[in-house]
Amino acid sequence: MSKTPSTPATRLLRQQKVPYTEHVYRYEEHGGTAVSSRELGVPEHAVVKTLVMEDETGAPLVVLMHGDREVSTKALARQLGKKTVQICKPEVAQRHSGYLVGGTSPFGTRKAMPVHVERTILELPKLYVNGGSRGFLVGIAPADLVRVLSPVPVDVAIEQ
Template sequence: MSKAPSTNATRILKQAGLAYTEHLYRYEDKGGTAVSARELGVPEHAVIKTLVMEDEKGAPLIILMHGDREVSTKELARQIGARSVQPCKPEVANRHSGYLVGGTSPLGLKKAMPVHAEATIFELDRIYLNGGSRGFLVGLEPKDLERVLSLRRVHVALT
């Protein structure tokens, strides 16, 4: 497989001096975290998806969620003080993040926006999240992610 790309996300991790691993896999359109977990041989629960959402005013936000869980948008809205929250259309998400959907990382976003993370992510020893390119994940300790991101922990996972 080819060499891992240099992305805004990996530059931020390097600048912060954090230890992380690079994982390339064959990207499948609409394959999601099930494909990346299978390709990397890790539990889908440890693969963290970066979802770009917006509130009722169209203000963008990020929510980080376990790959095998869905987000309760109603609960997320309640916890962040919004009337409603919904996923952005892919083209809008691309514009906000500066990444293509399927390659969105919470690190190195084009536009500053609030980042919220499912609190149970921080119970894991290691997580895998998008490194800023389709077919490319980075593995790191959740506490290290919290060191480089100003994020808010929330409890919004549907089981």
């Protein structure tokens, strides 16, 4: 397949001495985690979406969610003590993260943003999260995700 990209995410992981596996696949526009899990042969539940969201003041935040789940923005706002939380428009998400939508990694973002993780993601033996480029995931242990990002666990998953 294609060469593995070097991204701000992989540079940060190497700098933090995080062991990770690289997984390149053919990106499909609007394919989402269904495509990446199929291409990698892993459960969609283990593929983690990186969502750039914002509260009512426009303050950005990152939410990590299982690929086969959606985020309850009402539950998230309630748990964060905010009035509302919504997904950012693609151009706004790109401005905050420095990544193209579809290639957003929680690692190495342009702006430092608070990171929230669906609690059950931390129970996975291994998770697959975007490595900073469309069609590129990295496999890491949840403990390493916690060590590097210090995410706040939340309970906001909705089954699709």
